[in-house]
Amino acid sequence: MEEKATPARRKIIHIDMDAFYASVEQRDFPEYRNKPLVVGGLPEGRGGVVATASYEARKFGIRSAMPSKQALKLCPHALFVRPRFAVYKDVSQHIREIFSRYTDLIEPLSLDEAYLDVTEDKLGIGSAIDIAKEIKQAIKNELNLTASAGVSVNKFVAKVASDMQKPDGLTFIGPSAIENFIENLPVEKFYGVGRVTADKMKRMGLFTGADLKKLTEQEIKQHFGKAGSFYYRIVRGIDDRPVQPHRETKSVGAEDTFAYDLTSLEEMYSELEKIALVVHDRLVKHQLKGRTVTIKIKYSDFRQVTRSQSFPAFLNETDTILNTAKNLLQQAFTDTDRVRLLGITLSNFTAPIPVEKAPSTQLTLFNL
Structure with a gap:
């Protein structure tokens, strides 16, 4: 009897840029080098949040998503700068071009990280470790930046390893x-396990992968819902998710955090107009129309709400998006509210819009 061929193991690389925004700033501005640098909202006034901290700043306990005021208390001599997203996007595109020299199976997670499937690489190198080394060296040579890499046979382990x-x-x-590796991994290091879930696990006496492994799938699902099945498989090293170079775009949006709290509808309408124009431009660029407009509101006390309205017909017109957002905001706003962030999203898409032809299939493209 003829034996069945064993499927080849995947060779997965996860590349993660090191303190990306801060590293770009330190590269471009010598006065920031070797100093604690915080990229994000400035701590003056109400302040904002930390987007990225340099490694010099991290030694003081400064972390992403931390309020800038708290970061300043931890390191009073830290330097604070606002993000330059256009620059980071250009750098990210160059990094993506480096990846594409080795494989077309690239799944970006954000501007500064991506999965690569190099099971069959373009240059016939064969070794995923050697490919990761070459990519890291190219990023260093061409962009004067550093990246960290994780190499394994599936996405979960590669992500954690990086x-x-x-x-x-x-x-x-x-x-x-x-x-x-997974049995000895602390639960807070599991990709997909956030702080709240990690705290819950610890209260249950689950501190490592080995502890999680003692539970049946039903027991894990009972405590953690649908994610339980994912945890059950991951702790056994099972992750069959492919690297997806094309992912379905489910929404297009834009948002802005303001330098001071907005307290009047007039101020908010003015900001919504700017945001609606950005959303419209992105929709046109990717030839998308949607049926659901969603507004996001974050208040000064960090409460966050969303309101949505769906339409029977597809749309991408600025006026319709803006007027809908204004109506949704008016319904959610009270005179005592102080608003720190507004966002608009369009979702529930049709296919690309061919000339004089009705769409018939869902569009799949890179994450925006």
Whole structure:
């Protein structure tokens, strides 16, 4: 009897830029180098939040998503700068071009990280470790930046591995090492396990992958819902998710955090107009129309609400998006509210809009 061929193991690389925004700023401005640098909202007035902190700032306990005022207390001599997203996007596109020299199977997660499937690489190198080394070196040579890489046979392990030896690290977790690696992994290090879930796990006496592994799938689902099945498989090193170079775009939006709290509808309408124009431009660029307009409101006390309205016909016109957003805001706003952020999103898409032809299929493209 003829034996069935064993499917080839995937070779997955996860590349994660090191303190990306801060590293770009330190590269471009010598006065920021070797100093604690915070990229994000400034701490003056109400302040904002930390987008990225340099490694010099992280030594003081400063982390992403931390209020800028808190960061300033932790490190009074830290330098604070606003993000330059256009610059970061250009750098990200160059990084993506480097990736594409080795494979077309690239799944970006954000401007500064991506999965690569190099099971069959374009240059015939064969070794995922060697490819990761070449990519890291190209990023250093061409952009004067560093990246960390995780290499393994699935996305979960590669993602966790890329964080093990930052900055400028490369960690390989081979098939024979995966079980021991995950069993010894603290639950807070599991990709997909946030702080709240990690705290809940610890209260249950679950501190490592080995602890999680003792539970049946039904027990994990009972405590953690649908995510329980994912945890059950991951803790056993099972992750069959493919690298997806094309992911369905489910929404297009834009938002803005303001330098001071907005307290009147007139101020908010003016900001919504700017945001609606950005959303419209993005929709036109990607030839998308949608049926659901959603507004996001974040208040000064960090409460956040969303309101949506759906339409029977597809749309992408600025006036319709703006007027709908204004109506939704008016319904949610009271005279005592102080608003720190507004956002508009369009979703529920049709296909690309061909000339004089009705759409018939869903559009799939890169994440916006």
